[in-house]
Amino acid sequence: MERTTYCGLVDETYLGQEICLKGWVQKRRDLGNLIFIDLRDREGIVQLVFSHEFNEEALKIADDLRSEYVIEARGKVVPRGEGANNPNMKTGKIEVEIHEVHLLNKAKTPPFYIEDGINVSDDLRLKYRYLDLRRPEMQQSLILRSKITTSIHKYLEEEQFIDIETPYLTKSTPEGARDYLVPSRVYPGHFYALPQSPQLFKQLLMGAGFDRYYQIARCFRDEDLRGDRQPEFTQVDLETSFLTAAEIQDLTEGLLKRVMKDVLDIDIELPLQRITWNEAMDRFGSDKPDIRFGMELIDMAAAVKDVDFKVFQNVLQNGGQVKAITVPQGADKYSRKEIDAKQEYLKRFGAKGLAWLKVTADGFSGPIAKFFKDSADQVKQAAGAHTGDLILFAADTRKVVADSLGYLRTSIAKEQGMIDEAKFAFLWVVDWPLFEYSEEFHRYIAAHHPFTMPNEEDVQLLDTDPHKAHAQSYDIVLNGYELGGGSIRIHQRSVQEKMFKALGFTKEKAEQQFGFFIDALDYGFPPHGGLAIGLDRFAMLLTHKDNIREVIAFPKNSKASEPLTNAPSTVAQKQLDELHLETTEEE
RNA sequence: GGUCCUAUGGUGUAGGGGUCUAACACGCCUGCCUGUCACGCAGGAGAUCGUCGGUUCAAAUCCGUCUAGGACCGCCA
Numbered sequence: 302m303e304r305t306t307y308c309g310l311v312d313e314t315y316l317g318q319e320i321c322l323k324g325w326v327q328k329r330r331d332l333g334n335l336i337f338i339d340l341r342d343r344e345g346i347v348q349l350v351f352s353h354e355f356n357e358e359a360l361k362i363a364d365d366l367r368s369e370y371v372i373e374a375r376g377k378v379v380p381r382g383e384g385a386n387n388p389n390m391k392t393g394k395i396e397v398e399i400h401e402v403h404l405l406n407k408a409k410t411p412p413f414y415i416e417d418g419i420n421v422s423d424d425l426r427l428k429y430r431y432l433d434l435r436r437p438e439m440q441q442s443l444i445l446r447s448k449i450t451t452s453i454h455k456y457l458e459e460e461q462f463i464d465i466e467t468p469y470l471t472k473s474t475p476e477g478a479r480d481y482l483v484p485s486r487v488y489p490g491h492f493y494a495l496p497q498s499p500q501l502f503k504q505l506l507m508g509a510g511f512d513r514y515y516q517i518a519r520c521f522r523d524e525d526l527r528g529d530r531q532p533e534f535t536q537v538d539l540e541t542s543f544l545t546a547a548e549i550q551d552l553t554e555g556l557l558k559r560v561m562k563d564v565l566d567i568d569i570e571l572p573l574q575r576i577t578w579n580e581a582m583d584r585f586g587s588d589k590p591d592i593r594f595g596m597e598l599i600d601m602a603a604a605v606k607d608v609d610f611k612v613f614q615n616v617l618q619n620g621g622q623v624k625a626i627t628v629p630q631g632a633d634k635y636s637r638k639e640i641d642a643k644q645e646y647l648k649r650f651g652a653k654g655l656a657w658l659k660v661t662a663d664g665f666s667g668p669i670a671k672f673f674k675d676s677a678d679q680v681k682q683a684a685g686a687h688t689g690d691l692i693l694f695a696a697d698t699r700k701v702v703a704d705s706l707g708y709l710r711t712s713i714a715k716e717q718g719m720i721d722e723a724k725f726a727f728l729w730v731v732d733w734p735l736f737e738y739s740e741e742f743h744r745y746i747a748a749h750h751p752f753t754m755p756n757e758e759d760v761q762l763l764d765t766d767p768h769k770a771h772a773q774s775y776d777i778v779l780n781g782y783e784l785g786g787g788s789i790r791i792h793q794r795s796v797q798e799k800m801f802k803a804l805g806f807t808k809e810k811a812e813q814q815f816g817f818f819i820d821a822l823d824y825g826f827p828p829h830g831g832l833a834i835g836l837d838r839f840a841m842l843l844t845h846k847d848n849i850r851e852v853i854a855f856p857k858n859s860k861a862s863e864p865l866t867n868a869p870s871t872v873a874q875k876q877l878d879e880l881h882l883e884t885t886e887e888e
Numbered sequence: 889g890g891u892c893c894u895a896u897g898g899u900g901u902a903g904g905g906g907u908c909u910a911a912c913a914c915g916c917c918u919g920c921c922u923g924u925c926a927c928g929c930a931g932g933a934g935a936u937c938g939u940c941g942g943u944u945c946a947a948a949u950c951c952g953u954c955u956a957g958g959a960c961c962g963c964c965a
Contacts, residue, residue, distance in 0.1 A: 328925075328926095330923095330924045330925065330927055330928095331921085331924095331927090332921060332922055332923070332924060332927075332928085333920070333921040333922065334921080334922055335921090335922035335923065335924080336922095336924090337923080337924050337925065337927085339925070348924085348925070350923085350924095352922070353922095354922090367916095368915090381923085382923065384923090385923055385924080385925090387924095387925055389925085390925080393925085410898070410915070410916060411898090411915095412898060412899070413898085413899060413900095413915095414899080414914085414915080419899085419900095420899085420900060420901095421899060421900075422894095422895095422957070422958080423957080423958075424956080424957050424958085425899085474965090475965090476965045477964085477965030478963080478964050478965070479963085479964085497964095497965075498965090500965085522964060523964095524963055524964045525962085525963060525964080526964095527959090527960085527964085528959085530964065646960090648891095649890095649891075649960070649961045649962090650961080741962095741963090746965070747965050748965080749965065750965040751965065752965090753965090858957075858958090859957075859958060859959080860956085860957075860958095864957095
């Protein structure tokens with residue numbers, strides 16, 4: 302039997318036709334001498350009807366069918382009887398009278414329902430991922446992801462980009478995330494590393510003159526997982542020669558607009574908003590702000606400068622910040638206990654406390670209200686607060702204030718339903734610091750990566766005050782997630798050498814780690830820059846999921862293992878011997 | 889590396905020292921049923937309550953260990 306169409310695509314145009322379908326039994330409803338089977342495939346569900354009026358033998362077989370049995374069935378598409386339509390089903394106006402059916406395979410009862418909205422542990426879903434992936438929402442998510450990559454390929458091909466693969470077995474380099482290492486059999490004690498990104502190779506491709514490169518590439522980083530981080534993930538990686546940062550951003554915007562249109566039929570307005578990193582931190586307390594709602598951070602230093610509240614005064618005298626967010630009508634929504642719980646949470650950012658005021662008709666209420674008697678009006682005005690609002694203060698270093706209020710801003714917005722979930726708010730964050738200080742290494746490290754070009758006027762700062770330098774780098778942010786990022790790269794040997802020096806590399810170490818790359822810059826290397834977009838996060842956001850596991854067919858769990866195959870696992874001693882490896886613990 | 893949370897039939901939950909010989913829903917099995925689509929009706933099977941140890945006359949229940957999972961901080965050029 303040759304399949305005529307997919308179950309979910311059977312509609313009135315097939316009325317009267319004899320069709321053949323193949324799929325999985327979703328549900329059997331046995332009324333004795335009349336049996337209904339919902340048959341499912343990747344496109345949807347259609348109702349099959351079995352009766353001895355249509356075929357005696359088929360009815361007999363249907364009697365033994367169970368959930369998830371695989372069958373093929375042939376029959377006639379007919380309209381459903383009077384009043385028997387099911388408006389909840391896409392195929393609810395028709396059904397198929399079955400004349401012939403074959404059982405292709407039986408199935409054990411699955412450990413969970415093959416349907417949307419199930420309430421089972423991720424562990425179980427991953428262990429039986431092949432069943433989980435049968436669920437319509439999983440199929441739709443992966444189909445949508447496929448639409449995204451198709452759209453990206455089309456757009457970039459039209460824009461003259463060339464798709465080039467780069468190695469997965471490559472060289473371990475310092476800086477950045479922990480590498481996944483692959484031992485070499487041929488060279489005892491030597492290791493390949495899986496790429497954290499194709500960064501150096503795509504730059505070398507610019508040196509090779511390909512001018513516009515792209516690749517949908519797998520990347521590997523051996524760091525702890527989060528909802529939006531997997532040890533292996535996919536980047537839409539691209540690099541161009543001769544373009545400015547703004548031109549690369551324009552190109553990226555065209556790509557985003559095209560994907561949104563192709564995949565969701567949503568028109569996004571260009572150009573996208575651009576704000577500097579400093580502005581993002583000041584206004585939103587985040588380098589990846591969610592701008593679907595307001596409740597921005599307000600600098601309260603001037604308004605509270607005369608308030609006799611020691612905490613604020615001490616912080617201000619020590620060069621810290623006092624900032625606040627105002628929760629509209631938040632006074633009744635948050636009890637003292639709930640605010641205390643928030644304060645407890647903030648400790649993980651290093652915050653020592655959370656000062657708050659509830660705005661009343663004639664002033665403030667709350668434990669510190671007494672300090673604000675004389676300054677109530679100016680504080681209210683500065684905070685933009687009205688009666689019934691809740692003002693939350695953070696007083697600390699810039700970083701702690703940003704982390705604390707940034708967290709409060711988004712968590713409260715979520716709790717209070719202030720976010721329009723249907724919205725897609727893209728935003729560029731530009732002009733990043735070139736370096737950040739690492740407490741772990743007691744030196745400056747690259748904020749983006751060591752190949753990022755400083756702003757022209759900041760190049761001389763590399764020798765004198767590297768920490769003051771800003772970079773020609775940019776992140777694309779969507780709904781509070783870092784969707785992607787990129788930069789103009791260094792293409793001159795002298796600048797690259799300064800950069801390594803500022804990062805604390807000795808000449809010898811730079812030569813040993815990156816000599817091949819620095820040498821390449823000597824051979825007519827074009828100015829270039831690019832960007833990479835996190836495909837998993839993009840797909841997650843477009844499907845309105847809250848974890849990238851939902852858009853990856855076979856992801857790792859939060860402990861970086863894979864419950865289906867049980868990777869990682871131990872290997873035979875012979876394999877270790879061949880690789881010249883010895884393990885030191887764990888049996 | 890750290891903090892917090894969770895673990896009871898296949899699944900989701902209830903039970904928080906004795907009444908537990910562990911309850912409920914869905915699922916599963918058997919039978920009946922010709923218009924169901926959350927089909928219905930009747931009956932049935934299925935759990936040594938994650939592990940090991942402790943407290944107690946008595947532990948699913950209290951305490952600790954370990955294991956597994958989840959969230960977060962650190963980490964993620």
